[in-house]
Amino acid sequence: MILKGNFLHTPTFGTVEVHRGGWLVTQGERIVGLYDALPEEYRDQPVMDWGDSLIIPAFHDLHIHAPQIVNRGIGYDEQLLPWLEQYTFPTEARFSDLDFATRVWKAFLNRLWESGTMGFAAFATVHKQAAWRLMELTEASGLRGLVGKVNMDRNAPDCLREDTQASLADTEELICRSREELKRTKYILTPRFVPSTTEQMMDGLGQLAQRYQLPVQSHLSENRGEVEWVAKLHPDIPTYTQVYEHFGLLPRGRTIMAHAIHLTQQEKELLREKEVILAHCPLSNLNLSSGIMPLRDDLERGLRCCVASDVAGGNTAQMARTVTATVQLSKVRWMQRPKETPLSLGEAFYLATRGSGEFLGDVGAFLPGFQFDALVIRPTALDALMERSPYERLEQFLYDGGEIVQRYCGGKAVEKPFPEI
Numbered sequence: 001m002i003l004k005g006n007f008l009h010t011p012t013f014g015t016v017e018v019h020r021g022g023w024l025v026t027q028g029e030r031i032v033g034l035y036d037a038l039p040e041e042y043r044d045q046p047v048m049d050w051g052d053s054l055i056i057p058a059f060h061d062l063h064i065h066a067p068q069i070v071n072r073g074i075g076y077d078e079q080l081l082p083w084l085e086q087y088t089f090p091t092e093a094r095f096s097d098l099d100f101a102t103r104v105w106k107a108f109l110n111r112l113w114e115s116g117t118m119g120f121a122a123f124a125t126v127h128k129q130a131a132w133r134l135m136e137l138t139e140a141s142g143l144r145g146l147v148g149k150v151n152m153d154r155n156a157p158d159c160l161r162e163d164t165q166a167s168l169a170d171t172e173e174l175i176c177r178s179r180e181e182l183k184r185t186k187y188i189l190t191p192r193f194v195p196s197t198t199e200q201m202m203d204g205l206g207q208l209a210q211r212y213q214l215p216v217q218s219h220l221s222e223n224r225g226e227v228e229w230v231a232k233l234h235p236d237i238p239t240y241t242q243v244y245e246h247f248g249l250l251p252r253g254r255t256i257m258a259h260a261i262h263l264t265q266q267e268k269e270l271l272r273e274k275e276v277i278l279a280h281c282p283l284s285n286l287n288l289s290s291g292i293m294p295l296r297d298d299l300e301r302g303l304r305c306c307v308a309s310d311v312a313g314g315n316t317a318q319m320a321r322t323v324t325a326t327v328q329l330s331k332v333r334w335m336q337r338p339k340e341t342p343l344s345l346g347e348a349f350y351l352a353t354r355g356s357g358e359f360l361g362d363v364g365a366f367l368p369g370f371q372f373d374a375l376v377i378r379p380t381a382l383d384a385l386m387e388r389s390p391y392e393r394l395e396q397f398l399y400d401g402g403e404i405v406q407r408y409c410g411g412k413a414v415e416k417p418f419p420e421i
């Protein structure tokens with residue numbers, strides 16, 4: 001496939017590469033190259049000419065709760081712990097109904113597609129059948145996904161609190177079944193967070209992580225009340241991060257931890273050593289008054305970071321809004337602490353494309369050999385009134401939206417996954 005258009009991507013943190021009127025060649029799922037002039041050998045082949053459109057890497061969202069897509073925007077007069085009790089848990093209890101779950105999952109995948117998110121790591125619910133259905137639908141959608149059944153055997157309402165051994169058995173069944181029956185959709189271990197999982201549960205999940213070499217996703221130090229609660233639950237372990245480490249739930253290079261706001265320097269050192277990717281969720285941090293992750297400082301310390309929507313702590317699945325909120329929140333920190341320079345839009349965009357994509361494989365930038373995941377954005381009538389550079393077009397798309405006219409995932413055009421829910 002040969003595409004022509006205005007290409008913009010961020011191959012490394014801090015760089016923005018633009019090819020105005022450039023050419024991108026793919027073969028199968030992967031990119032052969034991005035050129036300013038089409039190489040001779042491709043001159044006779046058909047070209048998909050996107051004219052004045054902007055072509056950028058698709059988004060990858062490494063922290064999102066699929067069932068909570070129905071709750072987006074609701075309940076932000078509360079903070080984390082009461083919000084979970086009042087809004088999150090009652091909604092998640094409904095996913096014992098597989099028909100309801102199926103309809104929500106379809107709407108969830110449609111919403112990611114609409115938002116230009118082609119890859120994700122998602123929490124399902126505690127229900128085995130519902131989690132399996134989300135895996136099957138993800139596979140059918142054409143998107144790339146890591147999906148996990150939530151594990152939760154303490155401090156949960158009766159209707160969601162699991163029997164530890166049954167939860168571990170259900171988890172192992174999903175791991176094995178997904179390996180046998182699915183190609184692209186992978187299992188990710190998903191303890192909700194330390195307060196929701198007993199020591200026996202965390203120990204069992206740590207063993208599964210080791211036995212099957214699986215990735216892990218969870219939450220870490222989102223809210224001060226939560227951090228104090230973890231300290232009370234595990235008085236013999238010095239920090240929140242070390243609780244996960246103690247139970248084998250920080251497998252090196254295979255762990256996503258969302259939020260990571262209130263950390264000690266010692267914890268940051270451990271997270272760096274374990275190559276944990278920290279998912280900064282700016283909209284969620286604001287909505288639940290959790291705090292602001294010191295993103296610039298973490299990046300300068302060599303921690304791996306990405307940005308994520310965290311629906312429904314985040315009020316929208318749109319990663320474009322997450323990128324701009326990342327910049328805006330970094331400016332709030334800068335106003336309070338002049339040493340912490342704010343992130344540029346290009347830096348924040350990297351954290352939503354290549355920065356998150358690297359957890360999913362060779363994806364998130366237009367580099368030779370990478371999977372081709374991309375969005376084609378056509379200028380609106382309003383935008384076309386002004387001559388703009390590709391970077392300015394990206395700025396307006398991220399801050400105010402735009403018309404995505406084509407989405408590619410793994411070298412294929414992806415249509416709306418489920419026209420009917």
Ligand SMILES: [Zn+2]
Nearest residue numbers: 219258310313
């Ligand atoms: Zn979350």
